[in-house]
Amino acid sequence: MSGRLHELSQAGVSIWLDDLSRTRLESGDLARLIDEASVTGVTTNPTIFANAISASQAYDSAVAELGAQGVDVDSAIESLTTADVAEAARLFRPVFDSTDGDDGRVSIEVAPPLAHDAAGTIESAKALWQRVGEPNAMIKIPATEEGLRAISETIAAGISVNVTLVFSLSRYRHVVEAFLQGLEKARAAGHDLSTIRSVASVFVSRVEAEIDSRLDALDDPAATELKGRAGIANCVLAHEIHSQLFTSERFKVLELAGARPQRLLWASTGVKNPDYADTMYVTGLVAANTVNTMPEPTMEAFADHGEIADEITPEDYRAADELFDALARLGIDYAEVMTVLEEQGLEKFDVSWAELQDTIRTALDRS
Template sequence: MTTPTQALSDAGVSIWLDDLSRARLTDGSLKALIEEKNVVGVTTNPTIFHLAITKGHGYDATLASLAAEGADVERAVFELTTADVADACDLFAPVAEATGGVDGRVSIEVDPRLAWDTAATIAEAKKLHAKVAKSNVHIKIPATVEGLEAISETLASGISVNVTLIFSLERYRQVINAFMTGLEKAKANGHDLSQIHSVASFFVSRVDTEIDKRLEKIGTDEAKALKGKAGLANARLAYQVYEEEFSSERFKLLADAGARPQRPLWASTGVKDPSLPDTLYVTGLVAPDVVNTMPEKTLEATFDHGEVTGDTVTGTYAEANAHLDALAGLGVDYNDVVAVLESEGLDKFVASWNELLADTEGALASAKTADAKGA
């Protein structure tokens, strides 16, 4: 009997887990998800690392060792996060080999405090890539205006990139342009384009959260009838952009040189409104050559009762445009929505990173105290 996650894979959706921790690597649970639930990649972000490192005791020994070496908190966080990602890359290496590097990818994000600093982002991306030192790592770079050039220059160095925090269709087109610019530079720099991979992480559920809040405030029956639909509409139109841009003459020239398309990745696919189906942003976004990165709760729901009926994206563009037009007709400003979401998304990641630094600093101090007492 075909499971829903197998049906998703058969429909062209790569399932990645939006989570990583030392415990997942050591207790076999991540390996089990690969073997049993079709997981073929992992994404991380500052919030995920904060939860992983501050929960339980999986990092105590490494923290004690780093404390003994006199490591500061920045180095400690760098060492802890890159070690987990490197080990996950090893776990997914057979998947990467079997798929020519398309899947089996593990993503690690640049310090989110650098999101508005192009040069610092490029330097950090290269530093992370060199430290992890695995061919199947993805370096995550936020799709800020300042991040666009960083995306191009990182790709130009032959480094695979996961572009994150994309909310708007206009910014997505700019991301694709940055991707192609990067590959054109990489080709000029003598890199093998077939070895450079990229995904563009288009966020879904947060769009509904913000727009539904505005519709609730409007309060009319017409407004309430539009709730819970914008996230899918926006993502489906992003896939239309993907189809258009990657059938262009510009990309054909790159493809002839070995380049692979930058795949759309559906992120923020956990449903935040309990009145919506818990697999909405999975079964409603099935299309060839996409990635869906899921928190474990969403993955388990999909495996348990997801109804995969084939492609639910292509052919929906007129309806999706009509939905966005209806929102505009009620005074919901799309450009303001996506600007708010980008700002909030970055603020959340920076806050998580700062909390991670503070908690790790406390753990280092405790380890040093324990070491001193033991001595």
């Protein structure tokens, strides 16, 4: 499985697995992916944990113990998920050390009901950071308007953050602003900026699917020609923004104090349309110092037949701009699309969180 993935890694793309379970940890499967597939990190979310816990008996003894202690459902979820993340972080510690903290990262997300509660998110982020207790953890915070303040304050406390559910380019600019403000506050508070890392997770396939569905509804040959291009184009323009903001004088001051740039992470890279190449969101998004977080089927597909294209260039920026101009001429409202996607993303995590709570509640009752 290693050849093409190793080449991708050599091109400067960090490969993170979009999955985690106690079964992967106990079976040695995650260790195998580190050794054989150049995997250098892991991301998690409520859906991943809901699937992991409902589909495996690996959690039964831990749930029984928690039930005997009389813990509530949310406390049980925190106990189970932070234990998995801490164990994975220890497994990735050699990667973390060898990359000077850039990789070897394992992310855990604050509870979805906190998405519009800045103060609650900050409190939860600090609690999760302490509970995991490993320097290579990352706390995932959604890029809602309320989440932006939480992102800034969490980074200001010296905590590494994975900013998730980033869709629009304007919101991405605000995410970078929150990151920079957080670093400035962290420096003022005396934190070592070199220990703070962040990624901004820009979603790919969900953008594609939403815009494609709107193009299909137009029943226009011109619309058909634009299908399957918006997801990558949106990421390409985020890359352009990144190249501008992290070469600014403002960031250079922070860099001199030890700060590292917030990296772009391509999320939701599993291709939803079977008519498209199953590796398109890997091949089309090769850029040094980025992260591609993949579900295992995408990783296996790329290992089997993926190709490494040229890196993103200024010519790609111009082509992406032209694409969104063409979409606008057809009546595709970019801002409205991105608002819908954020709302849908939050709703999906709320549903998964409720399913996870139900799963744990049932298991605790049985114990």
